[in-house]
Amino acid sequence: MKKVVTIQDISCFGKCSLTVALPVISAMGIETAVIPTAVLSTHTGGFTGFTFRDLTSDIPAIASHWKSLGLKFNAIYTGYLGSKEQIRIVSDFFDDFGTEDNFIVCDPAMADGGKLYTGFTGDFVDEMKKLCGKADYIIPNMTEAAFLLGIPYTENYDRAYAEDVLRKLAELGCPTPVLTGVHFDNEKQGAAAYDSRTGEFFYSFRDNIDKTVHGTGDIFSSVFTGAIALGKSLQEAIDISVNYTADCIEATLDCFDEQWYGSCFELCLGKLISYVNRE
Numbered sequence: 001m002k003k004v005v006t007i008q009d010i011s012c013f014g015k016c017s018l019t020v021a022l023p024v025i026s027a028m029g030i031e032t033a034v035i036p037t038a039v040l041s042t043h044t045g046g047f048t049g050f051t052f053r054d055l056t057s058d059i060p061a062i063a064s065h066w067k068s069l070g071l072k073f074n075a076i077y078t079g080y081l082g083s084k085e086q087i088r089i090v091s092d093f094f095d096d097f098g099t100e101d102n103f104i105v106c107d108p109a110m111a112d113g114g115k116l117y118t119g120f121t122g123d124f125v126d127e128m129k130k131l132c133g134k135a136d137y138i139i140p141n142m143t144e145a146a147f148l149l150g151i152p153y154t155e156n157y158d159r160a161y162a163e164d165v166l167r168k169l170a171e172l173g174c175p176t177p178v179l180t181g182v183h184f185d186n187e188k189q190g191a192a193a194y195d196s197r198t199g200e201f202f203y204s205f206r207d208n209i210d211k212t213v214h215g216t217g218d219i220f221s222s223v224f225t226g227a228i229a230l231g232k233s234l235q236e237a238i239d240i241s242v243n244y245t246a247d248c249i250e251a252t253l254d255c256f257d258e259q260w261y262g263s264c265f266e267l268c269l270g271k272l273i274s275y276v277n278r279e
């Protein structure tokens, strides 16, 4: 059985980060260990007055216990991180648990729609850039890519621009960047990936659904990590990730008024399992 460790916050209500990663990766038939980096009463995307308990100092203690147990993982996957200090500690975790035989996925979950999430600043972006340089795969959206590269954010771009962004992301030190939310027109939306070792680009699209649903970046990255851990190719991994993410958005359209804070991803887990077994 494959084993993934995911390091991100637990937003107790709101369906993102760990409350998505754990069920999604587990449904793919993968053992999923977690390091919660903070406990929030809700996520920060649309709720106010949320609590935030920082668990940064627990991370080295968990890591040293795990080292004493000799634990090994097929993949290390990081999502939303709460502070620069936390990023540095996660970077140490990469040094301790990253090997030749496993891979690291870093989702620089910090921005969307042209803006940084509540609480983040330029210093945080600089630290995240360094962490991305240590990962095998990074999974930014266009907003996060713009912050990482210090380029203007735009939603109007073509294939040549997306490929240029991917090449520049690889120059941060990550050989295989994956861009999410990619669209060259209003018809299709999906993901683009670049393997800098071969120079190949990969694309996957579904019909565009004109709705932003919170937590879908976490869904995409969780599925992607699981798919690569299961030995899927880069093309297969983005196909499965795009399809499941689009299914989740579609399933949320019917219940959006009540579920404005997150997707109805639970309703689509059966489909995810069928994609994993088919492709």
Ligand code: PXL
Binding pocket: 009, 011, 016, 017, 040, 042, 043, 044, 045, 080, 109, 117, 214, 215, 216, 217, 218
């Ligand atoms: O989905 C990313 C995410 C994770 N964790 C927290 C968040 C967000 C996005 O807003 O607020 C706490």
